[in-house]
Amino acid sequence: MPNADVLKDIETPAVVIDLDVVDANIQRMQAAIGSRGVGLRPHVKSHKSVNLARRQLEAGAVGITVSSVGEAEVFAEAGVDDIFLAYTIWAGSARRAERILNLHERVRSFSVGVDSAAGAEQLAAATRPSQHALRVLVEIDSGAHRTGVRPEDAGALAAECLRLGLDVAGIFTYAGHAGRSREARVSGAADEIDAAERAIASLTAKGIPVGTVSAGSTPTALFSARAPVTESRPGEYIFNDADNVRLGTCESLADVGLHVATTVVSTAVEGQVIIDAGTKTLGREGNVDKGFGLVPSLPGSSLRLLNEHHGYLSIPDGVKRPAVGDVLTVVPNHACPVANLFDEYIVIADGAPVARWPVDARGHLS
Amino acid sequence: MPNADVLKDIETPAVVIDLDVVDANIQRMQAAIGSRGVGLRPHVKSHKSVNLARRQLEAGAVGITVSSVGEAEVFAEAGVDDIFLAYTIWAGSARRAERILNLHERVRSFSVGVDSAAGAEQLAAATRPSQHALRVLVEIDSGAHRTGVRPEDAGALAAECLRLGLDVAGIFTYAGHAGRSREARVSGAADEIDAAERAIASLTAKGIPVGTVSAGSTPTALFSARAPVTESRPGEYIFNDADNVRLGTCESLADVGLHVATTVVSTAVEGQVIIDAGTKTLGREGNVDKGFGLVPSLPGSSLRLLNEHHGYLSIPDGVKRPAVGDVLTVVPNHACPVANLFDEYIVIADGAPVARWPVDARGHLS
Numbered sequence: 175m176p177n178a179d180v181l182k183d184i185e186t187p188a189v190v191i192d193l194d195v196v197d198a199n200i201q202r203m204q205a206a207i208g209s210r211g212v213g214l215r216p217h218v219k220s221h222k223s224v225n226l227a228r229r230q231l232e233a234g235a236v237g238i239t240v241s242s243v244g245e246a247e248v249f250a251e252a253g254v255d256d257i258f259l260a261y262t263i264w265a266g267s268a269r270r271a272e273r274i275l276n277l278h279e280r281v282r283s284f285s286v287g288v289d290s291a292a293g294a295e296q297l298a299a300a301t302r303p304s305q306h307a308l309r310v311l312v313e314i315d316s317g318a319h320r321t322g323v324r325p326e327d328a329g330a331l332a333a334e335c336l337r338l339g340l341d342v343a344g345i346f347t348y349a350g351h352a353g354r355s356r357e358a359r360v361s362g363a364a365d366e367i368d369a370a371e372r373a374i375a376s377l378t379a380k381g382i383p384v385g386t387v388s389a390g391s392t393p394t395a396l397f398s399a400r401a402p403v404t405e406s407r408p409g410e411y412i413f414n415d416a417d418n419v420r421l422g423t424c425e426s427l428a429d430v431g432l433h434v435a436t437t438v439v440s441t442a443v444e445g446q447v448i449i450d451a452g453t454k455t456l457g458r459e460g461n462v463d464k465g466f467g468l469v470p471s472l473p474g475s476s477l478r479l480l481n482e483h484h485g486y487l488s489i490p491d492g493v494k495r496p497a498v499g500d501v502l503t504v505v506p507n508h509a510c511p512v513a514n515l516f517d518e519y520i521v522i523a524d525g526a527p528v529a530r531w532p533v534d535a536r537g538h539l540s
Numbered sequence: 541m542p543n544a545d546v547l548k549d550i551e552t553p554a555v556v557i558d559l560d561v562v563d564a565n566i567q568r569m570q571a572a573i574g575s576r577g578v579g580l581r582p583h584v585k586s587h588k589s590v591n592l593a594r595r596q597l598e599a600g601a602v603g604i605t606v607s608s609v610g611e612a613e614v615f616a617e618a619g620v621d622d623i624f625l626a627y628t629i630w631a632g633s634a635r636r637a638e639r640i641l642n643l644h645e646r647v648r649s650f651s652v653g654v655d656s657a658a659g660a661e662q663l664a665a666a667t668r669p670s671q672h673a674l675r676v677l678v679e680i681d682s683g684a685h686r687t688g689v690r691p692e693d694a695g696a697l698a699a700e701c702l703r704l705g706l707d708v709a710g711i712f713t714y715a716g717h718a719g720r721s722r723e724a725r726v727s728g729a730a731d732e733i734d735a736a737e738r739a740i741a742s743l744t745a746k747g748i749p750v751g752t753v754s755a756g757s758t759p760t761a762l763f764s765a766r767a768p769v770t771e772s773r774p775g776e777y778i779f780n781d782a783d784n785v786r787l788g789t790c791e792s793l794a795d796v797g798l799h800v801a802t803t804v805v806s807t808a809v810e811g812q813v814i815i816d817a818g819t820k821t822l823g824r825e826g827n828v829d830k831g832f833g834l835v836p837s838l839p840g841s842s843l844r845l846l847n848e849h850h851g852y853l854s855i856p857d858g859v860k861r862p863a864v865g866d867v868l869t870v871v872p873n874h875a876c877p878v879a880n881l882f883d884e885y886i887v888i889a890d891g892a893p894v895a896r897w898p899v900d901a902r903g904h905l906s
Contacts (some may be wrong), residue, residue, distance in 0.1 A: 183633050185906040219848065234843075241709075241849045261849065262805045267549050289808045292864045319805040320850055350847065358786050388646065418693045439628045440687040442655045442679075448687050450630075454880055454905055458824040481716065482876060483607045483905070484625065484686055498658045499632045510848060514820055515880075517903050537883050539849070540551040540821055 175470060176433055176522050181501045183341065185526075187435040187455040191531075193523040195431035196412055199424075203395070203411045204233045211267045212399040215239050215258060215280060215388070217409030218291060220510045222535035224252040225518065226412060231274050233239050237283065239407045244538030246284070252534070255282035257422050258388070260346060260407060262289045262313060264296060270540075271300035285309035285386075289322050291334045298338035307341035312455060314378075315318050316369035317362070318350030323367045329376035336382065344386030344404075345373045349394050351440050354421055363397030368389065392423050415509040416468045417459075427470055427505060433518070434467070434504040436485065438496045447496055449477075449485040451504055457511035468505040472496070477504065518534075542799055542834060542888050547867045552803040553821040555709050555882045556869075557897075561797035562778055563595065565790075569761070569777045570599045578765040581605050581754070582625060583775030586876045588901035589885065590618040592778060603649065605773045610904030612650070617811075618658030618900070621648035623661070624754070626773060628655045628679060630662060637666035638906075644674050648671030650711050651675035652750075655688050657700045659693050664704035674709035677752060678743075681727070682782050683734035691735045695742035703750065710752030710770070715760050716779055723838060732756065732849045759789050781875040782834045783825075791837055793871060800833070800870040800878060802851065804862045813862055815843075815851040817870055822840040822846060823877035834871040838862070843870065 176190050184190070185531040203336045207214040226485045227238055227249060237256030240246045242409020246257050263286055265271045277284050279533035283433045288310045301308040312332050315322035323331055335367035347369050366389040374384045374392035389405040390398045390406035399406050414424040417449050417485070424430070451467075458480060468483065474490035485504075489495045496502060506512045513519075513533055521529040542556050550556070574846045577601035584593050591603055593615060603622030606612045610621050624641070626789060631637045631651055643650050644667050654660045654676045661743040667674040678698050681688035690699050699710045713735050718728020732755040740750045756764045756772035765772050779798035780790040790796070802817040817833075824846060826832035831843040832851065840856035851870075855861045877883075880902055887895040 178623075183631055183635075185636050187905050239733055261816075262814075264803050264805055264865045266803075267551055269549075269550050289806050290864045293805070296865065315808060319809045319812075320847070320852065321808055323808050342602075364594075382564065437630050439630055439659070440655050441686055442681060442689050443685045448628075450906075453823065457819065458877075464891075481686070486686065498656045499630045499662065511819060511824075514906075515903065538815075539553050539882075 175427065176501055177525055179205060179434045180526060181503065181523060184435050184501070184520060186435050187451045188520050189434045189512060190433050190435050190520045190522055192431050193521055195429065196226070199412050199414060199429060199431055200230055200233045203408060204235065204474065205408050206258070206327055206396055207399045208234055210399045212403055215405045215406040216412065217241070217260070218249065219245065220409035221412055222453045222533045223474060223512055223531055224249065225531045227254060229392050230412070236405065241338070242539055243270065243277070244540055245535045248535040249271065250277055250281050253282045257281050257284050259286045262287050262293055264277070264293060265300040266296050274300045275303060278304055278345050282310070285311055286334060286345060287311055287313045289313040291331065294331070294335045294338055294340060298340050302339070307339055309341045309343040310335055311344050311346045311388060312342065314345055314347045314369050316347040316349050317365045318348055320348070321348055322347060325372035326376050328373035329380040329382065332382045333380050334375050342382055343390065346385050346388035347535070348391060352394050355419045356422055356505045359399050361392045363394040365400040366394060367403065369398070375404055392418065393421060403498050410509060413509040416505045416507045430505050432506070432509045432512065434506060436502050436504055438498050438500045438502065441495060441498050446488050447485055449487055449502060450483065452480045454482050455512065455515060456485070456506050457508065457515070459506065459508040459511060464507070467507055469502055470505065471502060541793065541827050541869055542801070546892060547801045548870070550801050550867070550886060552801050552867060553817045553879060554801045554886050556799045556801050556886045556888055558797050559887055562592070563796065564673050565778050565780060565795060565797055566596055566599045569774060570601065572639055572762055573765045573772050574600055574691060576765045578736070578769055579771040581771045581773050582778065582787060583626070583773050583875070584615065585611065586775035587879055588779055588899050589897055590615065590900045591897045593620060596778070600728060601772065606795045608905055609636065609643070610906055611901045612643050613639065614901040614904055616643055616647050623647050623650050624677070625652045628653050628659050630659060631666040634661050641667045641669060644670055649675070650693055651677055651681045653677055653712060654697065654701060654868065655679040657697065660697070660701045660704055660706060664706050665791035668705070673705055673708045675709040676701055676712050677712045677754060678708065678869065680711055680713045680735050680739045682713040682715050683731045684714055688713060692742050695746040698748045699746045708748055710754065711736060712754035718760050722788055725759045729760040732764045733769065738746050740768055758784065759787060774891055776875060778799060779875040781862035782871045782873045796871050798872070798875045798878065802868050802870055804864050804868065807861060807864050812852055812854050813852055815868060816849065817851045818846045818849045820848050821876065821881060822851070822870070822872050823872040823881070825872065825877060830873070835868055836871065837868060848898070
């Protein structure tokens with residue numbers, strides 16, 4: 175947690191990352207996934223930072239995962255040469271098709287998700303001018319019921335992709351349905367493995383080899399990083415957040431590498447202070463029960479309500495209320511939306527500010 | 541509502557504004573507030589667009605309201621010369637003090653909110669190098685229990701501001717506690733009026749004249765635009781959104797001027813489609829009951845769940861499911877966070893795209 179003295183000259187609200195914690199998080203996940211013989215392909219939607227992606231790659235990541243064409247472009251421009259766009263992108267518009275073709279030609283290894291013949295057809299049409307086939311991964315549904323074909327239908331879609339002239343590189347899945355407890359996450363990871371095995375059988379029955387089997391998000395990564403899975407795509411682990419602490423996907427608040435620095439702007443109402451972090455800083459991630467973020471320096475406090483530019487922080491009896499002008503540190507419930515709301519990170523190392531890094535791919539949704 | 545044909549070449553997700561509806565919304569609020577002899581000072585946090593602020597000023601707005609120093613700077617740079625920063629800004633850091641002094645020197649009429657002697661002292665210190673006094677408005681609490689002193693304490697704080705060398709321009713309040721029904725909004729507006737009258741009495745007892753009495757947000761503006769109120773600060777009315785339709789603060793969906801264009805990216809799971817608008821497009825504004833936005837072209841559909849880049853849209857039996865690649869139009873529950881997530885608006889007039897306008901003050905939180 176950044177020291178209050180370090181933050182006193184920072185204009186708030188601001189996002190502060192502690193590089194010592196971030197590097198430890200990078201190393202820990204890399205060691206855990208790597209030691210199982212699985213490639214770590216971090217999802218950079220969590221941080222959208224070229225500098226942070228470079229640290230992940232230097233630590234041993236096999237490439238990166240992105241969620242939009244715009245994100246892929248930012249990281250390609252920065253020289254990242256192995257990018258998986260884990261999204262069932264629709265390439266229908268002329269401009270979108272052109273951008274996908276450009277990424278395909280430019281990035282050494284570029285692959286895209288598909289879960290429909292119609293989507294595959296657009297991707298094939300977009301990349302037809304190229305000398306080589308676009309690599310696609312067939313998305314399968316392991317229980318989230320979001321995107322992805324049923325595992326037993328994966329072979330048919332893969333065959334259709336081949337017929338369209340695409341290169342089928344493998345399969346991927348996301349256990350978004352995994353519950354919050356450790357048991358539920360173990361169960362979600364088992365669903366990923368089970369779905370992957372059924373999908374592999376479906377492709378094999380069509381005579382289609384499966385190179386890449388991609389599964390795993392921060393909640394399930396440690397449990398699904400085993401055969402037949404070859405790659406894992408966690409994202410949040412680089413920062414962790416209050417929800418990760420609650421989930422047990424990190425040990426404690428000491429593993430959280432991203433904080434919001436905020437200033438007390440009003441103490442006019444008894445029993446609370448108002449801070450300058452609202453939904454435009456923290457997103458509306460939370461609820462009345464768990465609050466909208468944690469303020470560890472004020473035990474028992476509750477960030478009970480957010481407006482766009484105001485946070486209502488209840489202070490329990492017996493805890494000294496901060497004064498107007500005091501800078502506080504908030505642990506967000508969910509780090510990813512916070513990073514996406516800011517143009518830069520304030521970077522701290524060895525307890526002191528050392529840099530400001532751009533959130534290079536902030537926005538870039540399409 | 542933008543026509544589907546108009547949107548088919550747009551890369552999604554994208555924010556589309558219909559200038560005909562927006563202009564009608566601007567004119568309607570201007571006429572309603574202006575006809576009561578009250579000045580309209582729109583809150584530009586809702587749109588963060590210089591072009592849209594200019595349209596509001598050309599229609600008769602007396603100035604604009606902003607929520608951060610950064611927003612004030614963007615609009616000052618664009619030449620807006622009457623800006624009220626309706627926020628209890630803390631000017632403690634050296635850089636923040638310098639920025640406030642710069643706005644004070646540069647903007648013809650610049651005023652700032654205060655609700656504490658400590659905050660007032662920092663503002664006075666920041667602007668002491670200037671030849672003229674900074675204008676402040678004392679914030680009073682009309683029932684939201686967020687920021688603002690009790691109305692009967694307003695005179696004492698105003699006296700303290702004068703002692704510090706500030707210019708007390710008046711008072712302001714925000715009825716954030718007003719409930720959803722028309723009666724509750726009328727009641728919230730009555731609280732604004734009542735609090736304003738008590739605060740005026742408190743200042744008058746100290747011999748301090750009250751020039752500006754500012755109250756009113758989109759839900760309460762029409763009910764509190766009467767003496768002693770001199771200025772009203774609604775923001776959302778320029779766009780309206782699904783919550784405004786539910787509240788009755790606009791007539792119908794035809795009054796909504798901001799939409800999200802989104803593409804169906806998966807139909808793999810029966811009974812639903814997945815769209816490319818998630819929390820990074822719509823914010824997490826909503827709940828399971830009302831959903832996270834409306835898709836009027838699909839009656840009975842429910843945008844029941846959002847991930848960061850995916851929206852789960854349930855399609856009722858009997859309604860034809862859209863196909864992968866179809867572009868849909870979502871009415872957000874809350875327009876303000878949506879505008880803040882995008883770098884540009886796609887502007888439609890007479891049913892056709894005419895421009896792309898930057899969301900000039902996107903971010904700019906500090």
